[in-house]
Structures are given as structure tokens and as C-alpha cells.
Amino acid sequence: MKLLMPGAAGLRLPPSSNSPKTRPTLKIRQREVNSQHILNSAVTPFTPLMSSDRRHSRDLKEFLMNGSSKSLLRIDSSIRDENSVSRQVANTFEAAWRAENPAGPVHQRELGLTPLPYLTELEHTAMFVPVEYRTPEHVTAQARAAVLADELFEADVVLLTAPLYNLGIPACLKTYLDHVFTDIRLFPGYGITQPLAGRTVVMVSARGGAYGPGMPLEGFDHAEPYLRRQFVDLLGCELEEILIDLTMAAVNPKLAHLTDVADTSLAKAHVRAEQLARGLGDAIAS
Ligand SMILES: Cc1cc2nc3c(=O)[nH]c(=O)nc-3n(C[C@H](O)[C@H](O)[C@H](O)COP(=O)(O)O)c2cc1C
Numbered sequence: 515m516k517l518l519m520p521g522a523a524g525l526r527l528p529p530s531s532n533s534p535k536t537r538p539t540l541k542i543r544q545r546e547v548n549s550q551h552i553l554n555s556a557v558t559p560f561t562p563l564m565s566s567d568r569r570h571s572r573d574l575k576e577f578l579m580n581g582s583s584k585s586l587l588r589i590d591s592s593i594r595d596e597n598s599v600s601r602q603v604a605n606t607f608e609a610a611w612r613a614e615n616p617a618g619p620v621h622q623r624e625l626g627l628t629p630l631p632y633l634t635e636l637e638h639t640a641m642f643v644p645v646e647y648r649t650p651e652h653v654t655a656q657a658r659a660a661v662l663a664d665e666l667f668e669a670d671v672v673l674l675t676a677p678l679y680n681l682g683i684p685a686c687l688k689t690y691l692d693h694v695f696t697d698i699r700l701f702p703g704y705g706i707t708q709p710l711a712g713r714t715v716v717m718v719s720a721r722g723g724a725y726g727p728g729m730p731l732e733g734f735d736h737a738e739p740y741l742r743r744q745f746v747d748l749l750g751c752e753l754e755e756i757l758i759d760l761t762m763a764a765v766n767p768k769l770a771h772l773t774d775v776a777d778t779s780l781a782k783a784h785v786r787a788e789q790l791a792r793g794l795g796d797a798i799a800s
Contacts, residue, residue, distance in 0.1 A: 586673060599720040608620065663699055672713060672716070706747065711749075
């Protein structure tokens with residue numbers, strides 16, 4: 515089987531530099547690489563090209579038909595349902611967002627309750643297999659990645675709930691990112707190209723302990739910097755964070771004396787969620 519890996523003949527790869535001077539050129543080159551590869555690669559009903567040009571024409575059409583409706587993609591990754599604090603705060607954001615954008619579509623990608631399967635080698639390498647060599651499994655894998663990537667390209671705002679699990683992100687969220695990055699448009703192996711620039715991610719992270727400045731566990735939360743690297747530095751999104759501390763105070767006797775601090779953190783999170791939803795609605799409608 516023939517695999518086309520990054521750097522293979524026929525693919526012009528951009529350098530990894532991301533200085534402001536070189537960034538525009540990189541974007542153009544990346545688009546050439548992506549278009550060329552996708553056109554010569556898997557042709558499935560799920561692999562439409564969602565270039566920024568097409569996105570703009572979609573926005574114009576929506577604007578003419580619906581006024582300033584904007585789309586929201588909500589991604590949930592807590593393994594808990596109604597007891598999830600991150601979901602509850604996200605509910606506050608979503609309700610306020612819907613009130614601000616009654617005509618805007620809201621899509622949901624549920625990861626915590628219905629997780630994607632763990633990424634396999636076949637799925638990881640499928641995008642590099644020339645279309646004539648692809649098995650049905652390769653085609654299915656690429657179709658899945660395209661659906662997930664399309665959801666991100668279609669969104670103006672992504673509402674992401676990401677609880678802290680064992681000092682990192684939930685496994686289901688990592689698996690989701692593993693799949694997403696097998697779509698050639700989002701594949702990070704071609705350098706820092708920021709394919710989702712122009713979109714905002716609102717991240718709601720609930721943490722059992724306290725990780726703020728001066729706390730004994732300051733710096734132990736590896737979920738927040740990881741997601742910042744992915745969504746801001748690599749994908750190019752704006753990031754708004756809602757961090758909730760001490761959600762375990764009510765059930766962990768060692769944290770019982772911090773219940774007031776926990777309550778304040780949660781109350782502030784709901785207020786910020788509502789303000790962000792209204793502010794973001796205003797900001798991107800203008
Ligand atoms: C598998 C698992 C691992 C966790 N690991 C941590 C951790 O490392 N640090 C922490 O402060 N809280 C940890 N917690 C507690 C959660 O961060 C906390 O319960 C949070 O509120 C979960 O988000 P949710 O309320 O949206 O479900 C963990 C919880 C689970 C289920």
C-alpha cells in the first residue's frame with residue numbers, strides 16, 4: 515500500500531515558522547496544499563470543502579435571509595449528565611446565546627455520554643492513502659473526520675465544556691481531537707496555519723480542586739494550557755475561559771472549609787457565561 519506522508523513528492527509543505535511576516539503566505543500555501551490534496555483524495559458525500567471563501571458566502575446568504583444569525587457549536591465532554599457543573603454553566607451560556615440569536619443554529623456534539631471510539635492506526639493514516647487504494651474503512655474514517663471538521667468550520671462560536679480529569683482533559687475530548695486532526699484541513703502536521711481563525715471558543719472548565727494563583731496546585735491544571743495551544747496557537751481561534759474551582763468542596767471533607775469559595779466561583783462562572791453570551795452575540799453580529 516502506498517502512503518503519502520507529509521513531505522512526499524507532489525505536496526508543497528509550508529515551513530513551520532509562524533512569524534507575522536510569513537503568516538499570510540503560509541495560509542495561501544496551506545490552502546493550495548489542502549485543495550490539491552482533497553481534490554485528488556477521498557470523494558465521499560461527507561467531504562465538502564469549507565474554505566473561508568465559501569464560509570463568507572454562507573454568511574452573506576444567512577445575513578440576507580435571517581438578519582445577523584450566528585451559529586453555535588456546543589461540545590460537551592463531562593462523563594456526568596445533569597450533575598455536571600461544566601454543563602450547568604454551559605446551559606446558562608446557551609440559554610443567553612439563544613435569547614440573543616433566536617435565528618442562529620445551535621448544534622451539539624456530545625462526547626462524554628456517547629464517546630467516539632479510540633483512534634486507530636488505520637484512521638490516523640487514512641488521509642495519506644491515495645483514494646484508489648482506500649478501503650471502505652479508510653473512507654469511513656475520513657468521512658467521520660470530515661463531519662467533525664465541518665461542524666467546526668460551520669460554527670461562529672464553539673462552546674466547549676472541558677472538566678479537569680487527572681490533571682488533563684477528559685479522554686473522550688482527546689479522542690475527539692485525535693479524530694478531528696485527521697481531516698486534512700485541520701491536520702497540524704503542515705505547520706501552524708490557524709485554519710479556524712475568526713472563530714471564538716468559549717471554554718468552560720470545572721475543577722474539583724483550586725488551581726488559581728497562589729494555590730498549592732497552581733500550575734497542575736494541564737487541561738487549560740493544552741486546549742489553549744490547540745485552539746488558539748494551532749487552530750487560530752479566540753479563546754474565552756470560564757474556570758470553576760472547588761466543585762468537590764461539597765463532597766470532599768478536606769475541602770469543606772472552602773465551600774464559600776466554591777460557591778463564589780460557581781456564581782461568578784454563571785454570571786460570566788451569561789455576559790459572554792450576550793457580549794459575544796453583540797460582538798460578532800456587528
Ligand atoms: C475521572 C476524574 C478525574 C478527576 N481528576 C481531577 C483532578 O485531577 N483534579 C481535580 O481538581 N478534580 C478532578 N476531578 C473532579 C472534577 O474535575 C470535578 O468533579 C468537575 O466538577 C467535573 O466536571 P463536571 O462537574 O462538569 O462533571 C476528577 C473527576 C473525575 C470524574
